[in-house]
Amino acid sequence: MSDNTSIEWADATWNPIRGCTKITSGCAHCYAETFAERFRGVPGHPYEQGFDLRLIPEKLSQPLLWREPKMIFVNSMSDLFHEDVPDEYIQKVARVMQLANWHTYQVLTKRSERLRDLLSTKLRAAAEEPHIWWGVSVENRSQGLPRVEHLRAAPARVRMLSIEPLLESLEPFSLAGIDWVICGGESGPGARPVQESWVLEVRDRCHDAKVPFFFKQWGGRQKSRNGRELAGRTYDEVPRRVVQAVMDRERLQAALAEVAAL
Ligand code: SF4
Numbered sequence: 001m002s003d004n005t006s007i008e009w010a011d012a013t014w015n016p017i018r019g020c021t022k023i024t025s026g027c028a029h030c031y032a033e034t035f036a037e038r039f040r041g042v043p044g045h046p047y048e049q050g051f052d053l054r055l056i057p058e059k060l061s062q063p064l065l066w067r068e069p070k071m072i073f074v075n076s077m078s079d080l081f082h083e084d085v086p087d088e089y090i091q092k093v094a095r096v097m098q099l100a101n102w103h104t105y106q107v108l109t110k111r112s113e114r115l116r117d118l119l120s121t122k123l124r125a126a127a128e129e130p131h132i133w134w135g136v137s138v139e140n141r142s143q144g145l146p147r148v149e150h151l152r153a154a155p156a157r158v159r160m161l162s163i164e165p166l167l168e169s170l171e172p173f174s175l176a177g178i179d180w181v182i183c184g185g186e187s188g189p190g191a192r193p194v195q196e197s198w199v200l201e202v203r204d205r206c207h208d209a210k211v212p213f214f215f216k217q218w219g220g221r222q223k224s225r226n227g228r229e230l231a232g233r234t235y236d237e238v239p240r241r242v243v244q245a246v247m248d249r250e251r252l253q254a255a256l257a258e259v260a261a262l
Contacts (some may be wrong), residue, residue: 010073010106016060016093017078017085018046019053023110026139026165029190032077053084060092061259063100064252069243074107081111087122092262094126099255102246105132108162112136112150119154127155130242133180135160140167152177158239164216165191169198175209180239185219185226194219199230212237 022030033051040050063072074080074097080090097105109115115134119127126132134156138144144163151159158179163170165186175181183202185194199215206213215235218226228234247255 010071012066012070012072012103013076014059014062014072014074014105015077016056016062016096017053017075017080017082017089018056019049019051020078020082021053024139024143025167026110026137026143029165029186029188029192031188034188036077053078053082055085055089057089057092060096060262061256063096063103063105064247064255064259066100066103067246069102069104069246071104071241072106074105079109079111080107081109081114081118083111083114087118090118091122092259094123094132095262096259097132098126098129099259100247101129101131101244103131104241104243106135106160107132108135108137108160110137110147112147116150116154119156124155128157130157131244133158133160133239135162135180137161138163138170139165141170141173145170145173148173148178163202165219166194166198166202167192169195169201171201172205175205175211178209178211180212180214180237181206182214182216184216184228187217187219187221187223189221191219191221196230203230203235212239214238 019036036047036051039045039047042048080093119134136147136151138147138161148161159177160180161178162182164182164184166183183199186192203213213235214237215228215230217223217228220226
């Protein structure tokens with residue numbers, strides 16, 4: 001799911017898929033598309049094919065090669081559950097996340113029905129891992145809130161919401177079964193403004209439900225000018241991470257061989 005490169009809530013991105021297609025109003029100013037299309041036709045550039053969706057199997061093993069535990073945003077330049085990504089490839093991505101379990105992964109999608117269906121079946125083992133956080137984007141009531149229901153119906157151990165870009169008041173909705181909420185306004189050219197009252201509603205709902213709340217940004221054309229203070233302070237709450245031991249060299253070689261053979 002698209003984001004810009006200054007990601008306050010993750011310290012690495014991993015893109016075993018590149019490209020996507022728009023499906024909702026939340027996609028209107030997709031940063032990933034703008035970035036990727038800038039390089040369409042540039043020979044040898046990773047985005048030579050612009051924002052056309054394609055699998056990047058040579059990137060599958062990347063998390064295994066990062067020896068320091070990281071908070072990894074998976075597919076910042078795509079959507080893992082896009083309809084053109086085969087189930088088998090999604091299973092490979094999940095297998096790598098299971099093997100490289102000293103990292104924490106954040107997987108966000110707008111294709112929430114497919115997330116629910118696969119986590120209930122082919123991805124059941126990955127769904128239950130405490131170091132893989134599964135989430136959906138929420139931009140408004142009509143398109144975003146049904147995704148929350150799909151996520152809640154999925155057997156995920158950790159569930160997160162990315163309420164960004166927040167485009168209207170979400171009004172009361174349930175946070176039952178949700179472990180983390182990130183919220184923010186839209187940034188970049190043509191950014192649609194967010195109202196403080198909408199953000200405060202989300203913050204207060206998180207507070208009442210005892211769900212960690214992370215306020216990412218107000219956004220706007222130049223987001224650095226508008227900062228990320230809400231009601232006089234920043235909100236950087238994050239769920240407790242389960243950090244597991246880094247794999248030793250011998251097991252790493254076996255894991256790399258397994259991923260190469262997937
Ligand atoms: S789903 Fe995410 S990555 Fe895909 S077009 Fe929409 S905002 Fe961009």
